[in-house]
Amino acid sequence: MTAQDRLTMSLGEAMFTQRAIRRMKPDPIPVEDLHTIVDAAVKAPNGGNKQPGRFLVLTEKPKLQEFGKLYHEAWWAKRRDHEGWLSPADVPSDNKNYQSAMKFADEFKDVPCVVLALAPAGTQLQSVMPSVQNLLLAARGLGIGSTLTMLHPQVIDRVRELLAIPADVDIMCCLPLGYPRGNFGPTSRLPTSQTTFFNAWGSPPPWK
């Protein structure tokens, strides 16, 4: 069966239930599903069909464990730089998003798969990120969860070393994949009447 035929979920269901999944089962993802997901990813638009994007799929347990430690360090380095937080006590207990992300940083070493989106240094992200969203939607269509993450510069050299990524290749984002503990479901977003403008910046759309 082709990748196209396997992705039977509707756009509506996939897009409107694509919440960040950060609680994952350790169960491995079948290679056939990874193949389908990557086949869908590369179909997204890219400038001049030059196809600069590359995907590195990490499934080997010892490397995943090693990578998970680097992810944990990177997550805390981001919190230090962006919010000034140094330890769990600094993370607001009522911020569900950050509490969940902090816990995920601890558990990251046990995810069954990580995909890195890569491209030659200097590639415009406009030519790679649409593929990443296809990848995430295709995963959702197969019942596989993820969350779009980025690595802190502090760990990049060690990630390169672990995965033999050349210095002239950029790491654009990091996508853990796994079957969810818990459910997919709706996300909360600002109403589009507040985030969309018609014909001039600040001019509201013709809907509420």
Next chain:
Amino acid sequence: MTAQDRLTMSLGEAMFTQRAIRRMKPDPIPVEDLHTIVDAAVKAPNGGNKQPGRFLVLTEKPKLQEFGKLYHEAWWAKRRDHEGWLSPADVPSDNKNYQSAMKFADEFKDVPCVVLALAPAGTQLQSVMPSVQNLLLAARGLGIGSTLTMLHPQVIDRVRELLAIPADVDIMCCLPLGYPRGNFGPTSRLPTSQTTFFNAWGSPPPWK
């Protein structure tokens, strides 16, 4: 009917037939469809659910005509900078992609709608481009074509002036929307066995 309920096309069909559409009918796009498309766009992931992305939808005829002239100038400025091409005679006649894009630059002033993806200056594209791909897939699901384009810096100040876009807001990409003259259909991509690596850069995946 909700946006989710209107997007009944399968992920597979939408992703595998999302070719760049550059020959568009002048027919306007119903506001209801634009609303659905933007509702789908904002559901894509973004860092920390901070939702930095904004969409500016251009439907007014005189502004579209003005914008189309700027797009034409921007397209040629890119060709000058990237390929050294200065006029139609310089564009290789056997390069279907560029021939089609060149013709589209001429016709751009007549497209019925353009959407600009915007965000506060300095926003990481990882938090906006997944929304752009949702927008394009949702458009595809409603039979509306597009192509992901970017503007050359040479025209940015005039685009800002035309659409009252503040100096501290970045323009991330430009998405013309219209009903296709011609068909959606498959795109050609490198086999994923060449663009995917397993567990180390350069190490092939377990498929051909």
